[in-house]
Amino acid sequence: MADAPVEALSLNAITKRFGELTANDAVGFSVDKGEVVALLGENGAGKTTLMNILFGQYTADSGTVAVFGKTLPPGNSRAALDAGVGMVHQHFSLAENLTVQENITLGVRSLFSLRSGRATARAKIIDLSKKFHLVVSPDARVASLTVGERQRVEILKALYRDVRILILDEPTAVLTPQETDDLFATLRLAIESGLSIIFISHKLHEVMAIADRVVVLRHGKMIGGARTQDTDKHALAAMMMGTEATAPQVEPINPGPALLELQDVTTPNIGTAPGLKSVSLALRAGQIIGLAGVSGNGQAAMADVVGGLRSPSSGYVALNGTRIQKWNPRTAVQSGIARIPEDRHKTGTISDFDLTENAILERYKTAAFSTSGWLNWRKSRAFAQSIIDKYDVRCPGADTPIRLLSGGNMQKLILGRVLEADPQIILANQPVRGLDIGAVNYVHGQLLAARDRGAAVLLISEDLDEVMALSDVIHVIAGGRLSPAFGRAEMTPAQLGTWMAGQGFDEVVTHAS
Amino acid sequence: MRLEPIKNPSLARNLLPPALALGATVVIASLLAMAAGANPFSVFGLILRGAFGSQFALLETLNRATPLIFTGLAAAVAFRAKFWNIGAEAQLYAGALLTVMLGTGVLPWPSIALLPTLVVFSILAGAFVLLIPALLKTRFGVDEVVTTLLFNFIFLLFISMLLEGPLKDPMGMGWPKSARLIDEARLPRLVDGLRLHWGFALAILSAFVIWIIQTRSTLGYEMRAVGLNKQAAAFAGIPVNLVLVKTALLSGGLAALAGFSEVAGVKASLTLDLSPGFGYTGIIVAMLALLHPLGVVVAALFVAGIFVGADSMSRAAGVPTYLADIMLAAALLLMVLAIMLTRFRVVRD
Numbered sequence: 001m002a003d004a005p006v007e008a009l010s011l012n013a014i015t016k017r018f019g020e021l022t023a024n025d026a027v028g029f030s031v032d033k034g035e036v037v038a039l040l041g042e043n044g045a046g047k048t049t050l051m052n053i054l055f056g057q058y059t060a061d062s063g064t065v066a067v068f069g070k071t072l073p074p075g076n077s078r079a080a081l082d083a084g085v086g087m088v089h090q091h092f093s094l095a096e097n098l099t100v101q102e103n104i105t106l107g108v109r110s111l112f113s114l115r116s117g118r119a120t121a122r123a124k125i126i127d128l129s130k131k132f133h134l135v136v137s138p139d140a141r142v143a144s145l146t147v148g149e150r151q152r153v154e155i156l157k158a159l160y161r162d163v164r165i166l167i168l169d170e171p172t173a174v175l176t177p178q179e180t181d182d183l184f185a186t187l188r189l190a191i192e193s194g195l196s197i198i199f200i201s202h203k204l205h206e207v208m209a210i211a212d213r214v215v216v217l218r219h220g221k222m223i224g225g226a227r228t229q230d231t232d233k234h235a236l237a238a239m240m241m242g243t244e245a246t247a248p249q250v251e252p253i254n255p256g257p258a259l260l261e262l263q264d265v266t267t268p269n270i271g272t273a274p275g276l277k278s279v280s281l282a283l284r285a286g287q288i289i290g291l292a293g294v295s296g297n298g299q300a301a302m303a304d305v306v307g308g309l310r311s312p313s314s315g316y317v318a319l320n321g322t323r324i325q326k327w328n329p330r331t332a333v334q335s336g337i338a339r340i341p342e343d344r345h346k347t348g349t350i351s352d353f354d355l356t357e358n359a360i361l362e363r364y365k366t367a368a369f370s371t372s373g374w375l376n377w378r379k380s381r382a383f384a385q386s387i388i389d390k391y392d393v394r395c396p397g398a399d400t401p402i403r404l405l406s407g408g409n410m411q412k413l414i415l416g417r418v419l420e421a422d423p424q425i426i427l428a429n430q431p432v433r434g435l436d437i438g439a440v441n442y443v444h445g446q447l448l449a450a451r452d453r454g455a456a457v458l459l460i461s462e463d464l465d466e467v468m469a470l471s472d473v474i475h476v477i478a479g480g481r482l483s484p485a486f487g488r489a490e491m492t493p494a495q496l497g498t499w500m501a502g503q504g505f506d507e508v509v510t511h512a513s
Numbered sequence: 514m515r516l517e518p519i520k521n522p523s524l525a526r527n528l529l530p531p532a533l534a535l536g537a538t539v540v541i542a543s544l545l546a547m548a549a550g551a552n553p554f555s556v557f558g559l560i561l562r563g564a565f566g567s568q569f570a571l572l573e574t575l576n577r578a579t580p581l582i583f584t585g586l587a588a589a590v591a592f593r594a595k596f597w598n599i600g601a602e603a604q605l606y607a608g609a610l611l612t613v614m615l616g617t618g619v620l621p622w623p624s625i626a627l628l629p630t631l632v633v634f635s636i637l638a639g640a641f642v643l644l645i646p647a648l649l650k651t652r653f654g655v656d657e658v659v660t661t662l663l664f665n666f667i668f669l670l671f672i673s674m675l676l677e678g679p680l681k682d683p684m685g686m687g688w689p690k691s692a693r694l695i696d697e698a699r700l701p702r703l704v705d706g707l708r709l710h711w712g713f714a715l716a717i718l719s720a721f722v723i724w725i726i727q728t729r730s731t732l733g734y735e736m737r738a739v740g741l742n743k744q745a746a747a748f749a750g751i752p753v754n755l756v757l758v759k760t761a762l763l764s765g766g767l768a769a770l771a772g773f774s775e776v777a778g779v780k781a782s783l784t785l786d787l788s789p790g791f792g793y794t795g796i797i798v799a800m801l802a803l804l805h806p807l808g809v810v811v812a813a814l815f816v817a818g819i820f821v822g823a824d825s826m827s828r829a830a831g832v833p834t835y836l837a838d839i840m841l842a843a844a845l846l847l848m849v850l851a852i853m854l855t856r857f858r859v860v861r862d
Binding site: 328339341373374 | 521729730731732734737738741742744745746747748749750751752
């Protein structure tokens with residue numbers, strides 16, 4: 001390319017805070033005309049917040065957005081659209097009962113014009129779909145389209161509005177490999193015609209395949225950027241997960257007997273995320289097992305099996321050496337499994353319940369809190385109060401609705417709820433996501449203390465720092481398959497990164513595709 | 514414009530919108546009364562006097578409130594668990610059906626044995642009618658709004674068939690009407706000489722029982738948990754589908770008691786006009802009561818008062834009784850809006 005690059009978009013030192021959480025910390029990068037920049041980061045890294053600021057949905061606390069050198073007014077979605085920024089969201093915004101053409105022209109056509117200009121619109125749509133290989137009939141109803149076709153409609157919608165910068169949020173999450181190839185072909189045509197593209201993803205091989213440059217976000221901070229030709233998947237995985245060498249915080253102790261065992265467990269896929277594929281794992285007393293991996297690689301299935309929400313479709317779960325017959329959340333709790341769920345707002349607590357009602361949620365039927373169908377509120381309240389005191393839950397009182405608490409205090413209540421039952425096995429799924437540093441240390445301290453008194457801990461996390469700092473043993477999960485165990489001495493970020501990228505399994509298991 | 518949730522609404526935030534909703538209802542009704550050529554003040558005076566102004570009026574209102582308390586409780590119980598039972602009408606007729614099937618002489622028992630039997634079988638009948646939509650929902654994910662609503666029509670036609678056939682009173686001169694209950698199957702009056710039957714006492718008692726179940730029992734706790742957040746309830750080990758089925762059984766049973774109480778307390782026989790939409794009005798009652806079981810009693814008295822008062826107002830002032838329907842509809846819509854405004858504030862962009 002002989003021409004000097006033209007800067008299409010620049011984000012300058014964008015900072016956005018939500019209460020105690022800094023979602024974006026002085027993030028800045030630019031996109032040139034005709035360039036694909038991948039925005040890489042785990043869930044909660046701040047990608048979505050950044051795009052919402054770019055689109056004027058949120059107002060940044062500081063920093064500016066400029067399109068082709070013109071600064072956009074903050075908090076104005078219209079201005080972003082007028083400047084030629086278009087976005088294809090992960091969840092499509094199409095009217096199912098309208099045709100493709102109607103969806104594309106929706107909102108562009110004047111409401112008061114009598115002439116619909118349907119023929120011109122149609123010609124333009126057909127023209128665009130030919131030019132960019134977006135095969136879809138303008139007259140088809142959206143309800144009858146596949147997910148891949150709907151995405152094409154979304155992209156056509158953006159192109160129809162003459163966007164100059166196209167943002168794609170996890171576009172491949174819903175696509176088959178073939179559709180992904182088609183999408184990439186379309187994107188290459190778009191670049192040739194001078195569009196700039198921001199490609200949000202956490203799939204490394206796709207990023208390597210389509211992007212010119214990669215920007216990595218972690219915990220709201222911009223960790224780094226690199227040209228794809230100068231980097232590789234492992235380096236990106238390491239960057240995304242974090243590799244700051246954190247000294248192990250714990251002395252190794254000899255693990256005890258296996259308390260919970262998974263033997264050749266296989267589960268069905270959950271949506272687009274893979275289920276477990278013949279996974280065997282033993283949780284031993286006095287040991288923290290870390291499960292590392294890029295999100296959406298079978299962690300949810302693993303958490304569901306250990307937590308009692310899902311039974312294996314083949315293989316089995318054994319508790320203290322005995323194969324389990326009946327497996328549901330209640331039997332899991334009764335078996336002494338403490339479950340810290342991934343989403344404390346939606347799964348871990350009931351927002352409109354107060355602290356007392358949330359504290360007894362898993363064990364309201366036990367003799368501690370009820371007799372023959374009648375709740376003992378006095379004992380329940382005393383239990384909630386004891387958690388509040390012992391785990392330092394900052395709140396106005398046990399009768400406060402839990403939605404009024406900060407994430408950290410909510411998590412402390414969940415910790416107290418499960419740890420007060422003196423569990424033998426602890427399932428901690430993303431236990432510190434979105435928490436401030438004080439709460440993070442507290443939660444980690446509690447997990448280590450539980451391990452030291454002989455509990456078996458399974459720590460599922462997308463944060464490699466966290467996994468490496470706490471675990472005695474690490475497994476990597478990728479595509480629903482589990483890597484061999486890595487002891488404390490054997491694990492290096494580079495090595496784990498290779499496994500997280502899906503390599504290494506080939507030596508153990510025959511290659512699937 | 515968009516809505517922004519209010520995290521911790523103040524007392525004024527909680528009370529002002531509902532008060533304004535009631536005020537606005539009165540204004541709308543006044544405008545309509547004026548349009549009908551009447552003085553709104555005298556119209557409201559007449560409604561109040563017609564509903565509560567004399568012993569006769571008051572007892573009439575309490576009688577009218579009785580089935581509404583039952584159907585209101587049925588809706589309140591189900592809605593609390595986010596089970597949308599729109600079929601109280603069908604369940605009411607199921608209760609009435611069992612009452613005339615067993616209460617017209619098949620069981621020649623004294624009242625002390627017969628009435629409790631009728632209560633139990635009415636409850637079972639209503640519960641059974643709602644069990645079908647509940648299982649369709651929990652097993653196959655069929656929307657219960659549709660099934661319970663459509664069941665109303667199916668069941669009413671079923672009753673109509675029975676009244677034209679096997680249940681038809683041979684002495685009824687050809688009317689589609691069941692035989693009369695035997696005296697032992699009639700609910701006695703609460704106080705001798707006053708037109709108020711024991712069904713009212715049963716309704717009040719039911720409200721208290723439901724209140725205690727909701728606040729003190731594990732079942733009530735489960736129903737609230739399922740209503741507020743199914744995902745978290747399931748994660749914690751609450752058997753969500755079982756709770757929904759139990760909720761449906763309870764709700765159906767309550768609605769059926771309305772049918773029992775109307776037949777055994779008032780009408781003595783089953784006809785197709787047993788209920789002037791008590792099942793549907795129960796939904797309004799439950800919403801106005803914010804789903805609180807004791808609030809249902811108050812809301813049922815309010816709604817019954819408007820209906821009874823509007824009847825006598827209509828005779829005196831010449832304003833059509835439809836005013837009562839409009840007042841209730843306006844009160845319901847405005848109350849729904851008011852409830853939203855207690856939890857959200859409107860922000861202008």
